[in-house]
Amino acid sequence: DGGITQSPKYLFRKEGQNVTLSCEQNLNHDAMYWYRQDPGQGLRLIYYSQIVNDFQKGDIAEGYSVSREKKESFPLTVTSAQKNPTAFYLCASSIVPRLAEPRSYEQYFGPGTRLTVT
Amino acid sequence: AQSVAQPEDQVNVAEGNPLTVKCTYSVSGNPYLFWYVQYPNRGLQFLLKYITGDNLVKGSYGFEAEFNKSQTSFHLKKPSALVSDSALYFCAVRDSSGSARQLTFGSGTQLTVLP
Numbered sequence: 001d002g003g004i005t006q007s008p009k010y011l012f013r014k015e016g017q018n019v020t021l022s023c024e025q026n027l028n029h030d031a032m033y034w035y036r037q038d039p040g041q042g043l044r045l046i047y048y049s050q051i052v053n054d055f056q057k058g059d060i061a062e063g064y065s066v067s068r069e070k071k072e073s074f075p076l077t078v079t080s081a082q083k084n085p086t087a088f089y090l091c092a093s094s095i096v097p098r099l100a101e102p103r104s105y106e107q108y109f110g111p112g113t114r115l116t117v118t
Numbered sequence: 119a120q121s122v123a124q125p126e127d128q129v130n131v132a133e134g135n136p137l138t139v140k141c142t143y144s145v146s147g148n149p150y151l152f153w154y155v156q157y158p159n160r161g162l163q164f165l166l167k168y169i170t171g172d173n174l175v176k177g178s179y180g181f182e183a184e185f186n187k188s189q190t191s192f193h194l195k196k197p198s199a200l201v202s203d204s205a206l207y208f209c210a211v212r213d214s215s216g217s218a219r220q221l222t223f224g225s226g227t228q229l230t231v232l233p
Contacts, residue, residue, distance in 0.1 A: 004161070033220070040127065042208060042225040043162075058220070090161055097212075097220070103169070105150050105212045105221055109161035 003027040004110035006091050011115045013085075021076045021113045023091035030096045032074035033107065036060060037088040046089075049074055050096050078115065085117045120145045120213040124224035131199050132232050139194040139207050139227045147215025151192040153183055156206040156226075165207075168192060179203070199231045 003026040013019045025032065031050045035043040045058030049068040063082025068074055074093075078085045092107040121144045131137045143149050150169055154162040166177025173185045183194045194207060209224040 006161075009159075035223075040225060042124075043223040045220055048220060088159075092162075103167075106152065106164060106167060107162075107221065109154075109163070111161045112159065114159065 004091060004093055004108055006089075006110040006113050008113060009111065011113055013115070013117050015117055016080045017117075018080060019078050019085075019115065019117075021078065021089055021091075021115070023074045023076065023110060024072055025074075025091075025093045025108075025110075026072065027093055027108060028071075029093035029108070030071065031094045032068070033092040033094075034058075034064070034066065034074070034076045035090045035092065037090055037112075043090065046076065078117075085115060087115060089113045089115060120149075120211055120222050122209050122211045122222055122224040124207075124209055124227045126227050127225075128228045128230070130230045130232060133201055134198050137196050137199040137203070137229065137231070139209075139229060141192045141194065141209035141224060142190050143192060143209075143211040144190060145211060145213035145215070147213050149192075150212040150214055151183075151185065152210040152212075152221065153177065153181070153192075153194050154208045154210065154223075156208065158205075162208060165194070201231045201233050204229055204231045 007022045033048040034046040047066045049055035065077045090112045091110040094107045095104045097104045123142045152167045153165040156162045168175045168185045176182045206226050210221045
């Protein structure tokens with residue numbers, strides 16, 4: 001799991017509540033990512049950020065929000081608007097992806113947070 | 119657009135036998151290809167990558183993968199499987215042409231090595 005920490009490991013919430021998942025890295029990486037993992041669907045990109053105070057939507061951003069106030073931190077908020085929030089959430093980081101630098105596409109993952117909403 | 123397919127949800131192999139986990143891809147330009155492994159309730163760990171050069175890429179824990187451009191495949195292999203290799207394996211691709219912004223992951227293949 002390298003230098004990326006996610007907390008908590010397990011999280012339980014009632015439907016209708018917002019919840020924030022923590023992701024911290026000490027790898028000095030500029031880029032950070034949030035993925036959602038569901039059985040049989042692989043990883044789907046929620047949001048990513050390549051620099052502080054900037055982030056972009058991924059493939060399934062609806063119902064989620066992020067912030068990037070510090071290089072080391074990229075918290076994800078699962079809002080009550082997310083219709084099916086129960087899932088395993090993975091945070092990752094990398095150096096900033098550049099076409100001329102293929103190794104920049106190698107991502108380092110945290111241990112994940114399993115969110116259950118009832 | 120870039121995409122990656124892992125046609126097998128589950129692969130079972132006996133310990134000591136060779137294993138293969140299949141991956142095919144689709145990109146506009148040249149591919150950057152990756153394999154990751156995930157143990158239960160853990161994050162993904164990098165195994166190996168193909169960027170350019172030799173078609174046979176060697177990675178961690180005795181794994182290797184063969185890039186085949188004509189078949190657009192990047193199958194993961196190991197000559198002799200261990201029970202501890204049992205895990206979920208993901209293939210990922212990034213198009214070098216710049217048309218896509220990030221990695222695209224396959225749906226994963228659950229490998230079970232039977233003792």
